[in-house]
Amino acid sequence: MSDSVVSTNGWKPNPRAARRRSADHVATAFGMVMAGILVLVLASILWTLLSRGLAGLSAAAIMKPMGPPGSSSGLANAIVGSLIQTFLALLLATPLGLGCGIYLSEYGTDTNKFASCVRFVSDVLMSVPSILVGLFVYQVMVAPFGHFSALAGSVALAILAVPIIVRTTEDMLRLVPTAMREAGAALGATRWRVTLSLCLRSAKTGVLTGILLALARVSGETAPLLFTSLGNQNWSFSLTRPMASLPVTIYQYAGASYEDWVQLAWAGALLVTMGVLAINIAVRVSARRG
Amino acid sequence: MWWLRSPDNARFSSQSFSRMTLATATPSEEARDTAGASRSGSRRSGPDTAFHFLVAASALLVLVVLGGLVVLMGIGGSQAFRTFGLGFAFSDVWNPVADLYGAWAPLFGTIVSTLIGVAIALPLAFGTAFWLTAMAPPRIAAIVGTAVQLLAAVPSIIFGMWGFFTIVPFMARTVQPFLTHHFKHVPGIKFIIHGAPFGTGLMTAGLVLAVMIAPFMTAVMRDVFAAMPNMLRESAYGLGATRWDVMWKVVVPWSRSGMIGAIVLGMGRALGETMAVTFVIGNVTDVGWSLFAPRSTVASLIALQFPESPAGSLRLSALLALGFILMLLSFASLALARMLRGNTK
Numbered sequence: 001m002s003d004s005v006v007s008t009n010g011w012k013p014n015p016r017a018a019r020r021r022s023a024d025h026v027a028t029a030f031g032m033v034m035a036g037i038l039v040l041v042l043a044s045i046l047w048t049l050l051s052r053g054l055a056g057l058s059a060a061a062i063m064k065p066m067g068p069p070g071s072s073s074g075l076a077n078a079i080v081g082s083l084i085q086t087f088l089a090l091l092l093a094t095p096l097g098l099g100c101g102i103y104l105s106e107y108g109t110d111t112n113k114f115a116s117c118v119r120f121v122s123d124v125l126m127s128v129p130s131i132l133v134g135l136f137v138y139q140v141m142v143a144p145f146g147h148f149s150a151l152a153g154s155v156a157l158a159i160l161a162v163p164i165i166v167r168t169t170e171d172m173l174r175l176v177p178t179a180m181r182e183a184g185a186a187l188g189a190t191r192w193r194v195t196l197s198l199c200l201r202s203a204k205t206g207v208l209t210g211i212l213l214a215l216a217r218v219s220g221e222t223a224p225l226l227f228t229s230l231g232n233q234n235w236s237f238s239l240t241r242p243m244a245s246l247p248v249t250i251y252q253y254a255g256a257s258y259e260d261w262v263q264l265a266w267a268g269a270l271l272v273t274m275g276v277l278a279i280n281i282a283v284r285v286s287a288r289r290g
Numbered sequence: 291m292w293w294l295r296s297p298d299n300a301r302f303s304s305q306s307f308s309r310m311t312l313a314t315a316t317p318s319e320e321a322r323d324t325a326g327a328s329r330s331g332s333r334r335s336g337p338d339t340a341f342h343f344l345v346a347a348s349a350l351l352v353l354v355v356l357g358g359l360v361v362l363m364g365i366g367g368s369q370a371f372r373t374f375g376l377g378f379a380f381s382d383v384w385n386p387v388a389d390l391y392g393a394w395a396p397l398f399g400t401i402v403s404t405l406i407g408v409a410i411a412l413p414l415a416f417g418t419a420f421w422l423t424a425m426a427p428p429r430i431a432a433i434v435g436t437a438v439q440l441l442a443a444v445p446s447i448i449f450g451m452w453g454f455f456t457i458v459p460f461m462a463r464t465v466q467p468f469l470t471h472h473f474k475h476v477p478g479i480k481f482i483i484h485g486a487p488f489g490t491g492l493m494t495a496g497l498v499l500a501v502m503i504a505p506f507m508t509a510v511m512r513d514v515f516a517a518m519p520n521m522l523r524e525s526a527y528g529l530g531a532t533r534w535d536v537m538w539k540v541v542v543p544w545s546r547s548g549m550i551g552a553i554v555l556g557m558g559r560a561l562g563e564t565m566a567v568t569f570v571i572g573n574v575t576d577v578g579w580s581l582f583a584p585r586s587t588v589a590s591l592i593a594l595q596f597p598e599s600p601a602g603s604l605r606l607s608a609l610l611a612l613g614f615i616l617m618l619l620s621f622a623s624l625a626l627a628r629m630l631r632g633n634t635k
Contacts (some may be wrong), residue, residue: 024532031425034417038508039434040615041501042441045452052455067598099348102600107342108349118349121356126554127624128359129562132591132613135596136359139366139610143601159355166352220445222566223589227596251565258489269448284436 054272056263066233066244070260074269077235078249084237085150085229085245086219089157094211097162098200099206101169106195119170126163134224135161142228150236150243153229157221161214168210172203209283216279220272222247246272310319320543323527360617367602367611379609384575386595391608393615395575399492400587400616403567404560406496407503411556412502414509416549422508423515423541424533442489442505450569453498462489466582485583490572493581498566503556510555513540514548547631554627564589588616 037047060074069075108115116142133156141152176199184194200207225231230242231249246268333577370378370391379519422431430627466487473479485491518541526536542549572584573594586594592609 020532020535024534027420027534028425030413031417031421034414035421035426035434038414038418038438038504042437042505044456045441045444045448047503048452048456049448096348096351099345100352103345107345115349118353121353124621124624125352125356127558127562127620128356129564129589129620131562131564131592131618132359132363135592135610135613136362138596139362140358162352164357176624178299187551189467190335191338195341198583216443220447222445222447223593226593247445247565250447250451254454254569265451273444273448275446276443277440280440 025177037139041192049266049270052263052266056265056267057270058267061264061267065235066249069256069261073260073264075246075249075264075271077232078244078246078268081229081244082219082234082246084108085154085157085225085243086215088151088154088239089161089205089218090211090215092154092158093161093165093214096158097165097210097214098169100162100166101173102200104166104170105173106191106199108196121167122163125159126167129221129223130160130221131226134227137224138227147240148230148242149240150229151239153225153243153245154239156224156228157218160221160224164214164217165207165210168213169203169207170204172210173199173208176202193234204208205286209287212279212283216283217275219279220247220276222251226251313435317355327558334514350436352404357453358405360614363610363614363617369607369612370611373604373607379606379615382577384591386605390606391605393608393612395577396586396588396612398577399495399571399585399614400561400589400619402581403492403495403499403571403585403587404583405556406492407499407521407560408553408557410496410500411504411507412553414504415511415552415556418504418508419511419515420537422512424537435509438505438507438512442509445565446502447565449498449502450566453494453501454569456491457494460489461491461494461582462487469582481579482581483582484578487582488572488584490570490584491582492571492585493587495567496581498570499560499563502563502566503559506559507552507556511545511549513550514545517548540625542616551627551632554623554630558620558623558627561623562589562616564593568593 032280060072062074062077062079064072064074065077066075100122104115104122108119110116137152137156137159141155142148180198180202181194184198185191191196225245225248229245229248231252232242232244236243250265250268250272253261253268256262256265307589350538374381374391378391379393379397381390382394382398383392385391386597421433426434449460466483466485468575470487473483516565522540522544531539567587568590570589571586573590574584575586575591576583592613595605596609597634599609
């Protein structure tokens, strides 16, 4: 139709405009195809995870501890082990991350060389491959004592969580208006009082978000646990003994040639993913409300 | 009068817009002078000093952790470095039986699989971000954008499992037989596709890495694109630019530094990735040009061989030396990201 319009007026499209328009068509198609591929692939991952995970998920999978193949075993000790190690890691990482974040935002001026050094190091730590953290903790906490321990696993996870907490704490504290600090000082409050009771309290939601994000990041980590808490087939609540964890169990079971172990691995993968996604969604919802 | 020395005085100018509002709260020069005069009489209470000490100590601890990481990795690997010298980095032998180790095979695997991953993820992420910011209906863009952001948080072991159970059989049964059948005799391609159809290898690892880092890169790129002032976009459209013109000549130049940051951060994640790769790389310490033969990467080799390396052995030292090199690689990629970002701003 457009051809006839063009020909009746005796007007010819500028070749450059035509080229630009065809480039636009190509780019549009490219963008749509790429988005389509990415969405399809990600949907396929979720679908595989859901269909195979739900098939393996049962009351027994959650309630019973791990066991030899073919013995209707479950993942209970791995789930509990993961919870213990993750929360211990947060318990270790939160005070350290908060302290470091407070230092950087309240004491770390631009001229403070030590603070900018710490800031840089914290960024480096955030991108260090997690398996190297596992190697490091192995050398510090496993090799000298001669045995693997849940505590070492928690420390490895804590090292991964700290930089995330540091970054969010510093960013959130910097958003607190200076006027608030001045008001506190005017009322005669000491510096630590102002930092803890005014700044930290008003930045509470943001700081909490950082801790939750660290939790989400850490709860799916496998590599740092391989050489630290090792994994355990049996129930164990001792922090000085090897302890099972969900990601390591998934890693061991997924490569096994027993059908029921593979199914348990999928169930565990589904549990881990749902946990991580739930935390992220909670962060998002609270951020929208705040 | 500690608050007069608050960090915002010096920093706010270089920080985000939200902090610009603090400009009015910055104390004037006179205020600072009187503060200086009265400071001689002011007392620093005990708890204050203790608090300062406490937070500075936790900052120091963070410093010590990274320092310890680098130093211990270096000390652990020193035995291997001393035994094999500089040749350690370039020797392609990895023979635990003869106790001969070289880093080239896993290093080559790491670098090539990362490059494949980034090369596949980049068009995927860029195209998707382009679609999300310029074409998609707002409601669908919001849903897909959120989904992509959420998927960037999925643990890497999930991608590894998915690759192991989906991509590996697909490569072994469909892609490799097809390639071997059609390109077996084509020079130049022949040795890239050479190998028995195991399904594992650099190509599979690259694919899984691409799928893993693409959501992350998409999310960052979308944020960067969306941060551009709409005025620029509208002006370009007003001059008759097409969608692609706007994207390529306005949005991309404007957000170049952010895009480079996204790419390099994705690369950093791919470099050190352990779980997603270990499942699909095949774990054979060979060097060769075939992208479809089993190989190994630094991280996967450490994960697999560490448990069977006794303390004090040369093998353990070689693994730690590998870790040291990987550390340097990830450090270099972060430094690169900072440098490029600093230059383009």
